[in-house]
Amino acid sequence: MSTIYLKKTALPSYVARYSQPEHIQACYTCGTCNSACPVNAATSRLRPMELVYKARLGLLDELVSMPDIWYCMDCNRCSNFCPMMVKPLSLIQNLRAEAISRKIVCPELAEQHKEVLKRLLNALWHAADALLDGEYPKVAEHWEQWARTSPSDKANQLIKLPSDTPQTTAFRQMVRGYGVNATSISSCFTCRECSNACPICLDPRVFDPVKIFRLANFGLKDELLRSPCIWLCLDCQSCMSACSQGVKGALIIRQLQHIAYEEGVVAKDFPVRWQQLKGEVYGEYIREIDKLLEAARSVKPPYLKQV
Ligand code: SF4
Ligand code: SF4
Ligand code: SF4
Numbered sequence: 001m002s003t004i005y006l007k008k009t010a011l012p013s014y015v016a017r018y019s020q021p022e023h024i025q026a027c028y029t030c031g032t033c034n035s036a037c038p039v040n041a042a043t044s045r046l047r048p049m050e051l052v053y054k055a056r057l058g059l060l061d062e063l064v065s066m067p068d069i070w071y072c073m074d075c076n077r078c079s080n081f082c083p084m085m086v087k088p089l090s091l092i093q094n095l096r097a098e099a100i101s102r103k104i105v106c107p108e109l110a111e112q113h114k115e116v117l118k119r120l121l122n123a124l125w126h127a128a129d130a131l132l133d134g135e136y137p138k139v140a141e142h143w144e145q146w147a148r149t150s151p152s153d154k155a156n157q158l159i160k161l162p163s164d165t166p167q168t169t170a171f172r173q174m175v176r177g178y179g180v181n182a183t184s185i186s187s188c189f190t191c192r193e194c195s196n197a198c199p200i201c202l203d204p205r206v207f208d209p210v211k212i213f214r215l216a217n218f219g220l221k222d223e224l225l226r227s228p229c230i231w232l233c234l235d236c237q238s239c240m241s242a243c244s245q246g247v248k249g250a251l252i253i254r255q256l257q258h259i260a261y262e263e264g265v266v267a268k269d270f271p272v273r274w275q276q277l278k279g280e281v282y283g284e285y286i287r288e289i290d291k292l293l294e295a296a297r298s299v300k301p302p303y304l305k306q307v
């Protein structure tokens with residue numbers, strides 16, 4: 001970890017300007033955001049709490065040079081789960097803007113970062129697909145092909161809608177759940193607000209929450225339980241906040257994973273193996289971001305010399 005140099009000056013104007021919306025002063029270093037961060041869970045390379053802490057100390061010069069701000073995949077899980085309503089993602093986005101305005105990185109990096117995110121999602125889809133087929137692929141060997149290939153053929157084949165049967169009705173009931181977790185999935189009127197809010201709906205051919213909810217509404221059990229898509233969800237709950245109909249999208253997808261596991265559609269060790277495989281895929285993503293950063297920096301900051 002890089003050394004923290006305490007600055008004696010007041011908070012830089014940029015951080016001060018944004019400190020209100022980010023609400024960083026409320027942080028009491030509980031670590032919830034670190035546990036909630038999917039990049040941190042997979043690679044231990046991104047700790048939003050550390051960024052918030054350094055921002056509170058006014059370490060702007062160090063923050064804008066940290067690769068961590070580009071490892072973030074903009075999922076907002078850290079903010080959604082923070083008990084103090086701190087918004088680490090807003091801080092990260094402002095730091096990226098500051099890094100660009102200071103010419104630490106080139107402006108194109110923002111767009112390139114988005115492209116790498118799309119590549120990550122493609123790769124995650126293919127990795128889940130392979131694991132569902134019972135393979136445990138070598139990620140390093142497949143990364144390039146997975147990353148550049150969207151799963152259009154397999155994911156977009158026409159689906160024949162079933163007529164209502166006791167099986168489709170029973171499946172719908174299972175997806176809705178019971179008690180406090182019950183969700184009004186049938187209230188969905190396909191407005192797509194959930195898809196707009198979903199941080200990983202960058203290419204609907206790879207992942208689109210409203211598609212999952214429609215398939216669940218039609219009772220298309222096999223298509224859903226065998227789909228890699230249900231394993232891509234980050235459980236960030238942004239879809240739930242966005243839905244005016246009270247559809248609890250994140251819970252629906254978690255319920256689908258649960259049914260796939262309980263009914264033996266996936267192997268008993270699937271969740272563990274998926275965590276391992278995801279860690280390897282995210283590792284390639286981090287390597288790709290590092291390469292981008294090396295190319296994008298006009299002046300190499302101290303951290304690159306240490307690597
Ligand atoms: S979850 Fe919130 S309060 Fe806890 S460490 Fe993260 S930013 Fe701070
Ligand atoms: S927005 Fe997501 S990826 Fe970025 S720091 Fe927060 S939890 Fe991690
Ligand atoms: S936001 Fe709600 S109503 Fe709109 S498509 Fe998504 S689940 Fe359906």
Ligand code: SF4
Pocket residue numbers: 194197198199200201209232233234235236237238239240249250253
């Ligand atoms: S919880 Fe909802 S918004 Fe978040 S990744 Fe899953 S489908 Fe998308």
